[in-house]
């Protein structure tokens with residue numbers, strides 16, 4: 780097994796899907812979490828051409844862009860799509876995840892407090908409920924217990940990571956969505972995922 784070193788900040792953010800993949804596969808890796816102060820010092824030496832985190836070092840080679848990293852790790856660990864259709868279904872969830880974090884990020888980035896409150900109200904009252912019901916519809920179209928069909932894949936961890944955050948804000952967020960609720964609970968109860976969630980540093984997102 781190669782030597783994996785995942786470098787990111789002390790948050791789940793753009794690294795957690797990859798952390799979940801390592802956890803689910805029971806693969807050891809170095810989970811390096813840098814502070815903002817440390818990052819300011821090492822940013823110039825960051826081996827990503829984008830000068831951003833996360834980066835993944837694999838036996839000394841540097842991989843960058845979080846979704847490319849997750850896709851690479853998923854394939855290495857057998858949690859990728861094994862057919863064209865499975866791969867397609869994973870990209871659907873990954874795309875929806877990207878839409879959600881862009882929307883949450885745009886609310887966060889607004890400086891004017893009044894406008895920010897307005898955007899946040901719209902995100903929480905309209906965008907997120909619609910996003911969740913769309914995800915339920917996507918899940919219901921699949922013939923199986925997981926987003927790609929009958930196998931756990933990286934797509935399920937994009938969903939899980941997003942919904943872990945949404946449930947942190949509103950514990951009932953998935954209550955009326957039986958497919959998503961059931962999948963969320965199945966992932967929570969996976970022993971290797973439960974072990975990771977109980978030992979990882981506690982962070983807001």
Ligand SMILES: N[C@@H](CCC(=O)N[C@@H](CS)C(=O)NCC(=O)O)C(=O)O
Nearest residue numbers: 792793830831832833843844845846
């Ligand atoms: N598209 C990139 C975005 C990476 C990104 O925005 N990283 C942020 C943290 S979430 C970062 O490194 N910020 C510090 C900086 O830009 O100096 C990815 O998904 O990896």
